[in-house]
Amino acid sequence: MASKQKSFKTLSASPRISIAPWLGIAAIIVLIDQITKVTVNKLFVFGESRPVTSFFNLVLAYNKGAAFSFLASESGWQRYVFTAIAIVAVIFIIYLLKRHAGQRLFCWALALILGGAIGNLIDRMIYGHVIDFLDFYIPNSSLPHWPAFNVADMAIVGGAAMFIIDELRRVGK
Template sequence: MARALGGNAMSTGLLPWLGIALILVIADQFTKVLILGYYHLGDSTYVTSFFNIVRAHNTGAAFSFLAAASGWQRWLFTGIAVAAVIFILWLLRSHAGQRLFCFSLACILGGAIGNLVDRLLHGYVVDFLQVHYGGWYFPAFNVADAAITIGAAGLILDELLRVRRAR
């Protein structure tokens, strides 16, 4: 009966992936607490010729998409994040033995939850990592965004490897 309900074997396979996601959420939130505690909005610290630490608030999505909207976007992105978390949990449970796939999903899950916490607590996402070259500045991002990017790259690699194995 326990196996039919997805019991112990399934949940045990899920735990490492949830652990990775939890570590990412903790790292993301810890770094954001530091930034919120030590930097005012717009403050910046030069680190290298191509990297700064800067405090920025993003009320939108990736690359500040919809950041200038009147506030409704907070709840839209919150709803999307909750739906993504539920879907990712389902995928992790269904594919717990696929290591690269689940690692990638765990990264995305941790990042999604990290940014979701920000939206719920602050109404915006705290960004603080800034890469630049010459006069060009990549939009500021955070640990959660980096985890999501790593997860997306991992999903692409996993699919490429799957297609290659199928040949």
């Protein structure tokens, strides 16, 4: 009986792992994302493009839709749908961070996705669209430019890639 009580006390007394570092990473992503968007929005006029290299331009673009401007040409309802989806995603990611705070790669992935989701959510709530400014393309090609994107989008894609790697590692064990 005494050993059962001792193990119970040991288990219940173990410290919970904090999600603060993961929220800190997300906050850094949001900060970098918003600083870059505000800077480009102040220095450029809508549609303006400045070449940086033979395969990369800075451009001020607005995306009223989702990834690859999906539903961007709709009447405006998509702003509210994508805002609601982002809010639900943020809540769910925070829940997952609390449940799995000790799983480093998984939480890195979630923190990047969280930061990106919040960054784009801020744009939708303030401007009604997402500010994009990174324009990559293949030089001397008839192929169109990839859709412009931003730091939040990079964080989301990076987080998704890390999530896939984490799952593949987990399945491999």
